[in-house]
Amino acid sequence: MLHLSRLTSLALTIALVIGAPLAFAAQPAPAVAPAGTAATSKAPLPLEELRTFAEVMDRIKAAYVEPVDDKTLLENAIKGMLSNLDPHSAYLGPEDFTELQESTSGEFGGLGIEVGSEDGFIKVVSPIDDTPASKAGIQAGDFIVKINGAPTRGQTMTEAVDKMRGKIGQKITLTLVRDGGTPFDVTLARAVIQVKSVKAQLLESGYGLIRITQFQVKTGEEVSKALAKLRKDNGKKLNGIILDLRNNPGGVLQAAVEVVDHFITKGLIVYTKGRIANSELRFSATGKDESEAVPMVVLINGGSASASEIVAGALQDQKRAVVMGTTSFGKGSVQTVLPLNNDRALKITTALYFTPNGRSIQAQGIVPDIEVRKAKITNEADGDYFKEADLQGHLGNGNGGADKPTGSGGKPKAMPQDDDYQLAQALSLLKGLSITSGR
Structure with a gap:
């Protein structure tokens, strides 16, 4: 199972990749040995280090202030072995492994x-x-x-x-x-x-917002439904779409691929590189673009990680969208979950992923095309200006249509962009892109 959550937290919001990669994850331990020479697989055991390990265990059992059983010591040693590799590799006990599996449904306690x-x-x-x-x-x-x-x-x-x-x-x-x-x-x-993975709404007539909070198994399907809903609510083809990935911690690799596939007709989406043959994966568009190629802006920030960065990087490299906001988190590694005996598992980093242009995001992140930092919006009330339509005996409009005197506009409905500076800037850019593209 390829896993792309950026964090070491195992109980709050970890996502699990299932589906096609499942067979790879379920293979026994020898399948994940480094793909190297025969000499590598027959390397002698580090006897001196193993003697030291055994000696340390004996000393702890003999001298520690409280009795410690072998099972506890060995499990702690395994945890230390994994946790010191990188921040994302871990040994999963029965409870942690169960939580990891349950989290793919998008429902968990916390x-x-x-x-x-x-x-x-x-x-x-x-x-x-x-x-x-x-x-x-x-x-x-x-x-x-x-x-x-x-x-x-x-x-x-x-x-x-x-x-x-x-x-x-x-x-x-x-x-x-x-x-x-x-x-x-x-x-x-x-x-x-x-967790509601996908939300969608019209910001204005012709301009839709799709927000993805994290990438779950059904996120690709939900984005497809969101696009259909926006078209229905708008009553005609959209003028533009904003894809909001801010504070999205990542999740399922396949879901990220499916999301990008809804917005492009052809080309590479993402590929991975690792030491084992099964970690060399390439994902390309299937030609089922459901966005009708309308102008698009992707919003990211420092909380956008992993699968979010795959989506933003792919749409940026394919020149499909303008990426706006601040530099993303920079989690560009892939974790594979390997089930063990007794309902336990290893979650280890097996590959790095790369954008279509060959960029590794690891520890660098996606740099937006247009940097827009978070800011507070303060709306000032417009004065009630006296207008031509307020004048007694004013001429009517020669082309017809009702007069528009002072106060005729009414109070506008509150919208998300009213209090979200980055979103407001994305909408302004989207309108400009729509106008210049002739939509």
């Missing part, structure tokens, strides 16, 4: 935040829309310094996540630090997180 680790602290990378975390006002970049009063500094990611999990409805208090300010508490209730 608070609704993607978390990472920075300088020994737990950092919020992105809250998920319509979850307890987002409703409580938790923001990307917040540091979680305490959980129910217990400091998080020095805790492992798994330990912190375990403390944030619990019974549905049970309350938890997080102590947060934002932008180096004074710590403050946020109390929220754990809930079953039902």
Whole structure:
């Protein structure tokens, strides 16, 4: 199973790739041995290091302040072996593996935040829309310094996540630090997180917004439905589309490929490179573009990662969309989940992915075509200007049509772009692209 979530958190919002790559993931351990020479596979065991390992185990069992059984020591050794490879490789015990599998449905228990680790602290990378975390006002970049009063500094990611999990409805208090300010508490209730992968709406007549919160198994199918809904609501062909991938942590590789496939007619979408034969994958468009080639803007930011970067990078390289916002997260590696005995699994990094033009996003991210930073919009009320139509005895319009005196426009309906500077700028650009393309 190819897995593209950028974080080490195993219990909150991990996505799992299933479908075609499943056979590869389910192969036994020898299938993932490095594809090298015969000499490599017959390399002698590191006997000296194994003797040291056995000696350390004996010393711990003999001298540690409390008794420790062999199973605990060996599992901890395996966890250390995986966790020290890179931030995304991990050993999954039965509970973690079950949670990983369940998360592909888009429904799981928790608070609704993607978390990472920075300088020994737990950092919020992105809250998920319509979850307890987002409703409580938790923001990307917040540091979680305490959980129910217990400091998080020095805790492992798994330990912190375990403390944030619990019974549905049970309350938890997080102590947060934002932008180096004074710590403050946020109390929220754990809930079953039902992530709505895709949302769509018309921003104005002819201009649609599709927001993807994360890439799940059915995200490609949901985007197809969203495009159909926008066309139906608009009543005719759209003039332009905004694809909002901000704070999208990634997820299923195949879903990202399917999303891009809805917007291009031909060409490469993404390819991966690794040390084993099965990690060399290429994905190309199937020619089922459902967007009718209308002008397009993709919004990204520092919370856009992994599968989000695949989509943005592909549409950027294929000259299909203008990418706007700020540089993305930079998670360009692919994880494969390898089931073991006793309901356990390994999640290990097996490849890097590349955009159609051969760019590796790892630790660099997608740089937007037009940088637009987040800003606060302050709307000033227009004055009630006196107009020609207010004058007594004014002439009528020679071409017909009703007069438009002061106040005839009415109060406009509140829309998402009213309070979202980046979205407002994307819509303005989209209108310009639509005009210059003759739509």
